[in-house]
Amino acid sequence: MPSQTRFLSILTIFILWQTLALLISSDTFPTAVSVFKSLFYHISEGELFYHLGITLSRVAITFFIAMSIGVFFGILMGEYKRIDNSLDTLLVIGLNIPALVTIIICYIWFGLTDFAALLAVVLNKVPTVIVTIREGARTIDLKYMQIAQVYKVSKYDTFTKIYLPQIYPYIMASARTGLSLIWKIVLVVELLGRSSGIGFQLSMFFQFFDIESIMAYSMAFIIVILLIETYILRPLEKKANKWR
Structure with missing residues (x-):
């Protein structure tokens, strides 16, 4: 039943998109059919x-690094008041620095390299993970x-079988929001300073006002993210909550 509901919602969006595009009849708002034709062409x-593949590899690398660092420091700050007080100011700064500023600074300091690109994404994501995990650590029974x-x-069994399961919902919440945030930042990073990836291609299509290709590439990435959400994150979330 849930899969049928999702299919119907996607079909409804497709029909509305196609109908609206036909009514507007503008070169800057292509129909769903023409976008899918462009997708299959590419x-x-x-x-x-x-x-x-290049963009997904960057997303995967930065996701696992950001989650690992964020979970580690989130637990520390949630459990130890002194550490929380020491790092809280840095955390607030990290949360409020615009992603664009971080990206530009990393490119200036480290050059137009993959290292600078990945570092910028990690620096933008880690603070949000820490905040979520810290709140989870504070609710431990x-x-x-x-x-x-x-x-x-x-101590090992206490941590892995009693402590961690209580913050699994917070880990999964930060993972799901993190994935949506990271891939958006990765596209900006690629658009500004890389010569490969979806973001780079979008910048090239923008220069030629190729809206069909822009939407086709965006559609491809959205489809992949939906598959990850459906077949990886949701099953993991159900498994993580079995202990309840």
């Missing part, structure tokens, strides 16, 4: 998969930890 040419201590459960 797939047949082969360059779409090449640039899509201490009675479970006390029970583990009474029964002399090892």
Whole structure:
């Protein structure tokens, strides 16, 4: 039933898009059919998969780095007040610096390299992960930890089987919001200073006012993100909440 509902919602959006585009009849608002034709053309040419693969690799690298750092410091700041007080100012600064500023500074300091691009994305994402995980660490039910201590459960088992499961919902929430944020920043990073990836291609199409190709490339990436959400993140979320 949920899959049927999602299919119907996607079909409804497709029909509305096609109808609205036909009514407007403008070169700057192509129909859904023409965009999908452009998508299949770029797939047949082969360059779409090449640039899509590069962008996805950047998304994956920055996602895992940002999540690892964010979860680590989020737990520390949630558990230890002194560490929280020491890092809170940096966290607030990190949360409020515009992504564009971070990207430009990284490119100026480290050059137009992949290292600078990935670093800019990580720096933009880590603070949001820390905030979410810190709030999760503050909601830990201490009675479970006390029970583990009474029964002399090892520290490793206490952490992995009692502590972490309680913050799994916060980890999954930061993962889902993080994925949506990271891929947007990656596109901006590629548009500003890389010579490959979806963002770079979008900048090239923009110069030629090729709106069909812009929407086709965007559609390809959206489809991939929806597949990741449906077949990876949602199953992981259900598995993480089984302990309840």
